[in-house]
Structure formats: C-alpha cells, structure tokens
Amino acid sequence: MRPRLGPGVPVPEAVLRELRAACPDTTTEAEIRAEASRDWWPLGLHWALAGEVAGLAGAVCRPANATQVAAVVRICAAARLPLTPIGGRSGVCGASVPRHGGVALDLTGLAGLVDVREDSLLIEVLPGTFGPDLEAALAGRGLTLGHWPQSMDLSTVGGWLACRGAGQYSTRYGKIEDMVVGLEVVLADGQVVHTGGAPRAATGPDLTQLFVGSEGTLGVITRAWLRVHPTPAAERRATFAFGSWNEGVDACRRILRRGATPAVLRLYDEAESQRSHGTQGDVAVLLVLDEGDPLLVDATMAVVAEVCAGAAPAADDLVARWLEHRNDVSALATLTEKGLVVDTLEVAVPWDRVAGVYRDTVAALTAVPTALLATAHLSHSYPDGACLYFTFAANPPGDQVEATYIALWDAGTRAVLRAGGNLSHHHGIGMNRDRFVGEALGPARSVLARVKAALDPTGILNPGKLGLPSAFEGPPWP
Numbered sequence: 367m368r369p370r371l372g373p374g375v376p377v378p379e380a381v382l383r384e385l386r387a388a389c390p391d392t393t394t395e396a397e398i399r400a401e402a403s404r405d406w407w408p409l410g411l412h413w414a415l416a417g418e419v420a421g422l423a424g425a426v427c428r429p430a431n432a433t434q435v436a437a438v439v440r441i442c443a444a445a446r447l448p449l450t451p452i453g454g455r456s457g458v459c460g461a462s463v464p465r466h467g468g469v470a471l472d473l474t475g476l477a478g479l480v481d482v483r484e485d486s487l488l489i490e491v492l493p494g495t496f497g498p499d500l501e502a503a504l505a506g507r508g509l510t511l512g513h514w515p516q517s518m519d520l521s522t523v524g525g526w527l528a529c530r531g532a533g534q535y536s537t538r539y540g541k542i543e544d545m546v547v548g549l550e551v552v553l554a555d556g557q558v559v560h561t562g563g564a565p566r567a568a569t570g571p572d573l574t575q576l577f578v579g580s581e582g583t584l585g586v587i588t589r590a591w592l593r594v595h596p597t598p599a600a601e602r603r604a605t606f607a608f609g610s611w612n613e614g615v616d617a618c619r620r621i622l623r624r625g626a627t628p629a630v631l632r633l634y635d636e637a638e639s640q641r642s643h644g645t646q647g648d649v650a651v652l653l654v655l656d657e658g659d660p661l662l663v664d665a666t667m668a669v670v671a672e673v674c675a676g677a678a679p680a681a682d683d684l685v686a687r688w689l690e691h692r693n694d695v696s697a698l699a700t701l702t703e704k705g706l707v708v709d710t711l712e713v714a715v716p717w718d719r720v721a722g723v724y725r726d727t728v729a730a731l732t733a734v735p736t737a738l739l740a741t742a743h744l745s746h747s748y749p750d751g752a753c754l755y756f757t758f759a760a761n762p763p764g765d766q767v768e769a770t771y772i773a774l775w776d777a778g779t780r781a782v783l784r785a786g787g788n789l790s791h792h793h794g795i796g797m798n799r800d801r802f803v804g805e806a807l808g809p810a811r812s813v814l815a816r817v818k819a820a821l822d823p824t825g826i827l828n829p830g831k832l833g834l835p836s837a838f839e840g841p842p843w844p
C-alpha cells in the first residue's frame with residue numbers, strides 16, 4: 367500500500383529497538399502495517415482498491431497491558447513520533463488511520479472482562495474487547511451492556527468510547543457515554559490516570575467525559591468501568607405505517623415526551639421503507655422493539671400503541687427481518703468495486719428542526735452532480751430530539767470519485783449545520799469531518815485545542831484529526 371498523503375514520519379531504527387524492548391509484539395511487516403493503516407471509511411475503501419492508504423504506519427505495536435502502553439507512549443513522546451491508537455478499525459471516518467505515519471498502537475491485545483460487581487451492575491473491561499466477546503461473557507452472568515452497534519462484530523469497547531458510539535437499542539440503554547462510569551487512561555507523557563468511578567459526582571467537570579469521544583487525541587483508554595443491566599426478561603415488538611415521514615417523526619417525538627423509551631424506535635422515510643421493507647414508497651415504516659422488565663415493557667408498548675393509534679399496522683415480521691439482516695453490510699464492498707460512491711451521514715437534531723434538516727439535507731445531497739439517491743431514517747430518539755441517519759449514493763466517472771465524495775459531504779454537512787443539526791451523532795470526526803469542526807463548534811473549538819495542547823504538548827496522539835491543529839506537516843486533505 368502506498369501512503370496517499372505523503373510518506374509520513376518514519377520510525378528510526380534506534381526507536382524501533384526501544385519499542386521492541388518495551389512491547390515485544392512490535393512489527394514492521396509490510397502487510398500488518400498496511401492492514402493497521404485502514405479502516406471502514408468509504409473513501410478509504412476506494413483508495414484501497416487503488417493500492418493506497420491515507421497514511422502508512424511505520425511500525426505496529428500490540429501491547430499486552432497498560433504498562434506496555436505507557437512505555438510505548440513515553441518512547442513516542444521522547445522521539446516526537448505520531449502515535450495512533452487503533453481498535454477494531456471499523457470507524458467510518460478515517461479516525462484510526464495513521465495519517466502522519468509513525469506508530470499504530472493496536473489495543474486489541476488488551477481484551478477481556480476483568481470484573482463484575484453484580485449488586486452495583488458494574489463491570490470492568492479492557493478496551494480491546496470486541497462486542498460479541500463482551501456480550502457472551504456478560505450473558506453467562508445474566509447481564510447485558512445493551513450496546514449493539516451495527517458494527518458489533520468489528521468494533522471494540524475502546525473504539526466505542528473513543529467515538530461516543532451508539533447501539534441500535536440506544537433509546538432504552540443510552541449511548542456509550544451514558545454507560546461509562548470511569549476510565550483508566552494513559553496520557554501523552556506516559557502517566558496512567560483513573561477518572562470517575564462513582565454513580566454521580568460533584569468534583570468539578572467530568573474528566574471521564576473529556577476522554578469519551580476524544581478519538582485517541584487526548585489519551586489512550588486502557589480500562590473502562592461500565593454500567594450493565596440484567597438480561598431482559600421480556601421483549602415485545604410492533605410495526606406501524608404512517609401516511610408520511612413527518613407524521614411518523616411526530617409520533618416518535620410524542621412517545622419520548624411521555625417518558626416511554628422503547629429500546630428500538632426506527633422510523634424510515636418513504637424511500638427507505640420501500641427499499642428496506644418492501645412497501646410501495648407511499649408510507650413511512652416505524653419499527654418498535656422493547657425489552658426489559660415485563661411491567662415496564664408492557665407500559666412502554668402501551669404508550670407506543672396509543673400514540674401510534676392513527677397509523678396503519680405494517681407487516682408483523684418486519685422487526686424479525688430487520689433483526690436478521692441488520693448487521694449485513696456486504697453490499698458496500700460490491701458497490702464500491704463498481705465505482706459507486708456510497709456513504710452515510712448521522713446527525714443529532716432537536717425535534718423542532720427535524721423536518722427542516724431532513725428536507726434541506728436530502729435536497730442538498732441530491733443536487734450534487736451524479737447523485738443517485740439521498741434517503742434517511744430516524745434511528746435514536748431522546749426527549750429533546752433524534753438522530754437522523756442519511757444514506758446517499760452517486761455514480762461519478764472514475765476520475766471524479768474523490769471530488770464527488772467531497773462535494774457530497776460538503777453539501778450534506780453544511781445543509782445540516784445551517785438547518786440546526788449537529789456535526790455527528792455517533793460516527794465521530796476522524797479525517798473526513800475534520801474540516802467542519804470549526805464551523806460546528808465556533809469559538810469553542812479553541813477550548814478543545816487548548817485542552818489538547820495542555821495534555822499532549824508535543825502533539826503525538828493521533829495527529830491530523832478532530833479539527834485540531836497538527837504538530838506534523840503533510841499535504842492537506844481535502
């Protein structure tokens with residue numbers, strides 16, 4: 367694989383020797399470096415087909431414990447080498463791509479459920495633990511975390527935390543930031559700190575949340591304490607067909623307003639209802655599933671039924687079919703190989719702006735030359751708003767793939783921001799959204815930049831991401 371954005375910072379032989387002494391599982395093997403330098407960023411998939419990655423790691427270190435992580439961090443800080451933490455590399459924004467070369471720090475060697483405190487419904491888990499392994503270990507104890515991202519099989523606890531991830535059952539269980547109680551973090555100078563740990567605190571700002579969503583730019587997460595739940599004793603499902611998307615949105619809003627939080631509340635616009643659920647394209651399908659204590663589930667579903675009384679029932683088996691196919695994204699590789707640009711854009715929007723953000727964003731995306739479609743569903747709901755998840759596609763000429771990709775993201779993101787949505791609900795920033803952070807945060811971006819400067823003065827941690835100034839030179843992207 368060739369590094370598309372320049373050769374990046376090489377790892378000197380002397381530093382490599384130090385890294386090997388500190389972390390025996392350190393390699394410079396070309397195939398492992400190339401693999402460690404890729405994630406699921408759709409534009410990166412196009413580059414990979416052309417034999418390129420954005421940046422190429424000079425070495426990959428796979429530590430076995432936090433002590434080794436701290437040692438690697440210290441060596442990189444002393445040598446001023448870029449250091450990019452990587453988990454499952456399922457990110458879709460290029461967040462784990464070592465844009466400026468240097469060292470890729472593979473955290474998947476720190477894996478496993480360490481402790482369960484059943485009475486407190488608390489677990490201690492290592493960051494490289496993949497989703498299915500965690501849920502399997504918890505199921506044996508009659509517990510669940512309730513975090514079920516579509517990338518369950520591909521992603522790790524550390525990646526969920528570093529990106530502020532959301533699972534498909536989030537309306538009941540919350541996002542990962544609601545589940546985390548405390549963290550162990552290796553700072554950029556190699557110091558190990560612990561944050562949080564109590565059910566709630568009034569000891570200044572929440573330092574745990576400082577690292578949640580920091581995408582590896584402020585510290586390396588080496589351990590986490592998370593809230594879990596008893597394995598649900600009951601599950602109920604329902605489906606509805608609304609005469610229009612806006613009617614369905616209003617129903618979701620009113621369900622949350624009444625305090626009901628069904629685990630799954632997914633509303634598809636007319637086009638997605640047709641594409642995914644076989645309707646005629648004239649209704650907006652709502653899928654509902656709740657699980658937990660039977661009394662609470664019954665009450666929740668009774669609220670849902672009352673609020674949705676004006677909608678027609680949709681096919682009974684739609685929830686079952688969604689559950690069966692919900693994590694199948696095999697089509698993406700095929701479409702990418704055909705040269706199509708396909709991606710998704712997920713944003714959080716207050717209820718009073720949902721109609722405007724939906725309308726303007728679909729219009730902006732479909733106005734981009736060669737655009738084929740722009741559709742959306744509502745995938746996570748809160749009392750004050752929801753996550754809109756847009757899917758878009760275009761069929762540009764071969765030499766216009768990257769330009770079209772950039773044009774779609776520019777058009778879609780700016781339409782969202784203008785109409786009152788935010789920059790990201792759960793996929794994060796990475797490289798792809800780096801250019802929009804200033805517009806999205808305004809002057810508050812300087813707070814983030816000053817925190818970065820204080821915690822990572824040499825700028826070694828995942829440089830070139832999160833809209834932060836980079837300590838390393840390289841061609842700009844885009």
Ligand SMILES: Cc1cc2nc3c(=O)[nH]c(=O)nc-3n(C[C@H](O)[C@H](O)[C@H](O)COP(=O)(O)OP(=O)(O)OC[C@H]3O[C@@H](n4cnc5c(N)ncnc54)[C@H](O)[C@@H]3O)c2cc1C
Nearest residue numbers: 453454455456457515516517522524525528531532582587
């Ligand atoms: C098919 C598909 C479906 C997806 N569905 C969802 C979904 O439903 N919900 C959702 O939230 N996301 C989803 N994603 C996006 C992605 O899976 C998430 O962002 C996930 O949380 C990334 O985890 P990871 O372990 O793969 O992290 P990586 O991609 O390896 O890394 C992501 C970021 O986290 C940082 N990082 C990783 N581990 C650590 C650590 N221990 N300490 C500090 N920083 C770290 C990296 O530096 C990088 O910045 C999906 C992706 C794909 C490909």
